[in-house]
Amino acid sequence: MKQKPGMTGAVKxxxxxxxxxxxxxxxxxxxPLSLFAVFWVYxxxxxxxxxxxxxxxxxxxxxxxxxxxxxxxxxxxxxxSDTILRTAVIRSLLMYGVNLLISMPLYIFFSYAIYxxxxxxxxxxxxxxxxxxxxAFIFGLLFKRFANGPIASLFSWDTPLRSAGTxxxxxxxxxxxxxxxxxxxxxxxxxxxxxxxxKESAKLDGVSGMLSELRYVLIPSIFPTISxxxxxxxxxxxxxxxxxxxxxxxxxxxxxYTTGYYFTVRIFNTPNQTGYPALAAGGLIITAVxxxxxxxxxxxxxxxxxxxx
Amino acid sequence: xxQAYTYRPNGKNRIRETGEASKRIVLSLNxxxxxxxxxxxxxxxxxxxxxxxxxxxxxxxxxxxFPKSLLYFENFSVVFEKLRIIRVxxxxxxxxxxxxxxxxxxxxxxxxxxxxxVINVFFNTVFGYILSKYKFRGRGFLxxxxxxxxxVPIIGTEAAYFRLIQQxxxxxxxxxxxxxxPSVAFxxxxxxxxxxxxxxxxxEYAEAAFIDGAGHYKVFLRIMLPMAMxxxxxxxxxxFIGMWNDYSAFLFYLPSYANLSYxxxxxxxxAAQYGVNPPVIYAGFVIAAVPVVGIYSVAQKFILxxxxxxxxxx
Numbered sequence: 123m124k125q126k127p128g129m130t131g132a133v134k135x136x137x138x139x140x141x142x143x144x145x146x147x148x149x150x151x152x153x154p155l156s157l158f159a160v161f162w163v164y165x166x167x168x169x170x171x172x173x174x175x176x177x178x179x180x181x182x183x184x185x186x187x188x189x190x191x192x193x194x195x196x197x198x199x200x201x202x203s204d205t206i207l208r209t210a211v212i213r214s215l216l217m218y219g220v221n222l223l224i225s226m227p228l229y230i231f232f233s234y235a236i237y238x239x240x241x242x243x244x245x246x247x248x249x250x251x252x253x254x255x256x257x258a259f260i261f262g263l264l265f266k267r268f269a270n271g272p273i274a275s276l277f278s279w280d281t282p283l284r285s286a287g288t289x290x291x292x293x294x295x296x297x298x299x300x301x302x303x304x305x306x307x308x309x310x311x312x313x314x315x316x317x318x319x320x321k322e323s324a325k326l327d328g329v330s331g332m333l334s335e336l337r338y339v340l341i342p343s344i345f346p347t348i349s350x351x352x353x354x355x356x357x358x359x360x361x362x363x364x365x366x367x368x369x370x371x372x373x374x375x376x377x378x379y380t381t382g383y384y385f386t387v388r389i390f391n392t393p394n395q396t397g398y399p400a401l402a403a404g405g406l407i408i409t410a411v412x413x414x415x416x417x418x419x420x421x422x423x424x425x426x427x428x429x430x431x
Numbered sequence: 432x433x434q435a436y437t438y439r440p441n442g443k444n445r446i447r448e449t450g451e452a453s454k455r456i457v458l459s460l461n462x463x464x465x466x467x468x469x470x471x472x473x474x475x476x477x478x479x480x481x482x483x484x485x486x487x488x489x490x491x492x493x494x495x496x497f498p499k500s501l502l503y504f505e506n507f508s509v510v511f512e513k514l515r516i517i518r519v520x521x522x523x524x525x526x527x528x529x530x531x532x533x534x535x536x537x538x539x540x541x542x543x544x545x546x547x548x549v550i551n552v553f554f555n556t557v558f559g560y561i562l563s564k565y566k567f568r569g570r571g572f573l574x575x576x577x578x579x580x581x582x583v584p585i586i587g588t589e590a591a592y593f594r595l596i597q598q599x600x601x602x603x604x605x606x607x608x609x610x611x612x613p614s615v616a617f618x619x620x621x622x623x624x625x626x627x628x629x630x631x632x633x634x635e636y637a638e639a640a641f642i643d644g645a646g647h648y649k650v651f652l653r654i655m656l657p658m659a660m661x662x663x664x665x666x667x668x669x670x671f672i673g674m675w676n677d678y679s680a681f682l683f684y685l686p687s688y689a690n691l692s693y694x695x696x697x698x699x700x701x702a703a704q705y706g707v708n709p710p711v712i713y714a715g716f717v718i719a720a721v722p723v724v725g726i727y728s729v730a731q732k733f734i735l736x737x738x739x740x741x742x743x744x745x
Binding site for chain 1: 453454457458461462464465466468469471472473475476478479494495554557558561565567573580581582583584585586587588589590591592593594595599611613614615616617623646647648651669672675676678679682683692695696699700709712716719720723724727731734
């Protein structure tokens with residue numbers, strides 16, 4: 123083979139090594155990247171274009187301009203005869219708020235107990251994972267029957283999951299109740315991985331009580347994990363259906379709707395696709411509102427988050 | 432370190448850290464709360480378990496009471512007999528009804544859960560390995576894109592997705608549904624976990640193998656993959672359990688198929704139509720729960736130790 127002028131043996135070997143590396147890297151990623159191109163890139167482009175189209179009962183599409191956006195905004199802000207979408211947005215915000223203010227501190231509190239190897243820690247850890255293991259749907263359906271049975275008779279409620287005053291609080295309770303397993307596991311494992319040197323130097327600096335250990339050593343050390351969950355939570359809260367499909371299939375009362383459930387019902391429980399473009403437009407509007415919020419939260423957490431120093 | 436000196440007339444003086452008492456109080460409070468919470472989780476499960484052994488009459492008389500006998504297996508036989516799911520499919524363009532019994536549903540659950548979890552975790556592992564250990568053009572972009580997908584919500588695309596899978600023939604096709612599962616294998620918790628697992632593994636083993644003449648595939652399959660096996664087992668188990676319990680894929684995307692979770696979901700929703708009473712439903716739940724509890728008990732060591740997620744920075 124003719125050698126290129128100026129190309130030394132070392133360069134040749136380096137290039138050969140590089141080619142071998144790339145012949146491993148790209149073929150290994152080819153299949154999932156192809157799936158990504160179709161099921162993520164194309165899907166999103168298609169959803170974007172759908173937002174500006176209308177679809178008739180036979181599936182034929184035509185240009186609709188901004189009509190779908192108008193319909194969605196009207197349903198959120200002005201439609202007094204059908205307030206379901208407005209309720210859904212409010213309920214989703216409530217779900218996230220409850221998760222942030224109640225669940226997150228409890229996750230850390232319980233994780234700390236497990237990390238500190240409190241009496242029976244191995245058993246608690248096993249039991250807390252049960253809702254993730256025995257299936258959310260079994261827990262969900264059991265909860266439904268328990269709420270409509272023993273709990274209803276205890277508080278003299280009549281079908282509490284179908285009453286405006288009790289249904290949503292019970293759903294919130296259920297979501298908190300079953301959510302500890304994975305979170306507790308992640309946080310307690312993250313606490314375990316905190317460098318011993320950090321803990322020792324904190325002790326020398328006078329950090330002795332448990333709460334101060336949590337505040338000054340553990341929370342700052344596991345803050346990357348906490349912020350990951352906070353950011354992903356902000357990003358996903360408007361897409362969550364909660365346990366509504368499980369409790370009600372497609373027939374949930376309007377006062378418990380969340381945005382995720384609203385989209386699910388409108389897509390899977392309609393005979394044709396005529397409503398799809400309004401949903402795609404709605405998705406774009408919500409995305410446009412949520413993205414800056416997510417970015418701000420991320421930046422704020424990076425800048426204002428606690429440090430172990 | 433702050434310390435307190437306690438004088439005792441009997442001469443057994445002691446020095447202790449000042450935070451010790453508060454530590455004990457917080458830990459006791461924490462333990463008590465853990466116990467109450469775990470009890471609340473156990474209560475409905477225990478109720479389900481013993482209710483599965485009650486006759487309908489016993490259940491109606493007092494839904495909280497224990498059964499007269501724990502050897503009453505009639506409810507389980509009723510599940511085997513009556514749990515039938517009829518789904519409609521098209522054979523050669525003609526609509527046809529398919530009936531799933533408990534055995535078929537168990538088999539479907541097993542194969543679906545196994546195939547999806549293996550393919551998903553394998554590709555998450557591939558990306559975790561490549562993005563943490565190799566430097567190449569596009570690496571930073573792929574990692575950034577994965578994080579972007581995680582943190583930037585693109586909402587309302589379900590309609591487009593539903594249309595797309597119908598156009599591609601993935602809708603109601605079990606094999607294609609499984610094969611299309613790892614479409615964002617470089618994003619999400621599983622990817623982050625595998626990325627962190629490989630990041631923590633020394634590269635010296637691979638370098639030694641390269642010197643001995645091994646290629647990249649051999650190094651990945653024979654050296655690095657076995658070292659990351661505990662993390663993979665943790666993820667396969669969790670994913671398997673998740674898929675075993677998933678009824679929504681069968682409700683939304685696979686209308687000709689039924690797994691056990693979907694079957695029990697329909698069974699519970701339409702109990703009156705099936706002519707079954709609550710103890711029979713609970714017997715069905717017990718049947719569905721036993722395999723995953725078994726799997727979890729075996730693999731819990733890996734799951735409890737290896738499930739760690741770090742930050743979003745690369």
